[in-house]
Amino acid sequence: RTPSSATMAGRAVLRTALTALPALRPASRATLRPVAAAAPRFMSGRVPNPDPVWKQDSNLDNVIPSDMDQATGIERAEMLAEMEGKQLFEEGMVGPFGTDANPVMVESIYEERIVGCPGDCDKGNTSVNNEMRWFLVTSAQPYKCASCGQVFAIKKIKGAEYNF
Template sequence: MLSSALRRTVGSARLLVAKGVVRQPAARAFFVLGPRLGEVNTSMIGPGAKPGTIPDDIEQATGIERAELLAKLEGKELFDIDGLKITAMGTKKNPIMVKSVDTNRYVGCSGFPVDSHETIWLSVEKSHEFDRCPECGQVFKLDFVGTEDKGHGHHH
């Protein structure tokens, strides 16, 4: 039922465009997130494709995706994708510290010793004294290494 309603809507929109009642825009707009902190870096915007060609990933990528692809071209990893090296059970007195530039971060706990239970995802937050895995009791604490300035200039 929904699909037939959508077909009728799309079909009538095409008819209006064909009759010249509604003009189709020359270019389709899209949204690109700018960097969260600091000024716009033009290296974060790809050059685009040459006329008549199809862009590859590097030419059309923007923002964090572009930064990640450029880092891979240099043989580097932009993001730390290795798991935490847990050698002891996290406790309230000695929690597992999780570095983050944001005020919260998701952590997958697989228990201690490692893989002693299924992975449980926790939100570790700066505002919490600590966060605990409900399965094994492992304690995590956020080590906030970011900046308080969100970079959006509202100063509120």
């Protein structure tokens, strides 16, 4: 026999009441606390941001920071060196054509460095070729460019002390 619609509706009401019963417990059993002790709540549900560790001057609120303000790491070290009139890294072509007996010495504070070669160095027409060949030179052994035959080796130098 199938239950009537009234029986099914009664069961649904009973099930809803049993589910909501914990929320309907008497106020005497609930813990009450004064309103002043309650944690502040905001409409957005977010906690307000704490004060920053450092603050800018009030007249600098809408100023875009400079490159020096944002630079970190090696980029900052390069900028500090340029401000002192020094060049942290030798970026131009250095010296004559490197051979097995007299390789081009690439200065590095690390055990390896990425070096670029235009590839036509032996013919002297490097301005014609715009395609650089990039390779990794390690301190373990010199590297010979497959295109022009120039040899590169690492010259380990002590890193400058910069506060960055």
